[in-house]
Amino acid sequence: MATDDLMTRALDTLGDDGLPSVEAIHRLTDPAAVSEPMTIAEVADLLDTSPHTLRYYERAGLVDVPRDSQGHRLYDTEAVRRLVFLTRMRLSGMPMRDLQHYVALVDAGPSTEPERLAMLVEHRAFIRRRIRELNLSLTATEYKIATYGGATGPDVA
Template structure:
């Protein structure tokens, strides 16, 4: 079944502009067909590929790497090892980003705990408030930012 660019935009969640960009960048697994009047025609498989492509892109894969993956896939059998290597390299980058974000989340959760406890004790005004009268004496002024 043929789909218009509007239908593909609706199904994929991408804008018409983004679909044109993906085509221009050579990111479709199959060439986009055209009617005699120049309108783009897509297949349901194109929507499935776009789902993969957008996940690769949202996970930080550069357009050049996606393009390389597409080119390998277009060539067909015989380059599966190259595709696997490309995907494994990206997988490692994603895992590293997850590790970094997990560390960030740990810091945020720690700070949330500090603020939550201070709010519950009614001492929130002592957190990161160098002008609080007790800040210097108690060390709960600027120094507490790292707490």
């Protein structure tokens, strides 16, 4: 388990309220400062995932990865950048199917930008709804902790 992966570092820039600061945005826009090609293990560590998963993403057509003379993957800046995006989207609940569609649009050229933008806007709405749901469950859980009697229902006084 990576203890200093991207997400961990990014979360550290947030307050306890979970609201991102201006600094957080800068970290988001500069995910991997180094520009040298990385091995699969390094990328996996950076993204807090496994080499298995990175190969799986590649097989799924989500990213193209160059090889070195021995046939080993060497992730260049472009590939790393895309994977940062992909893992972020996955983590926030976008299905593989949609990501495959998205990258197909990217590969299809600039004419598909409106559709890509529409996907992002829809995903934004999805994330917002999820956050609202989680806040509700959080409130319910906190209420249950505070008034804990052990029943499954609220057992309102």
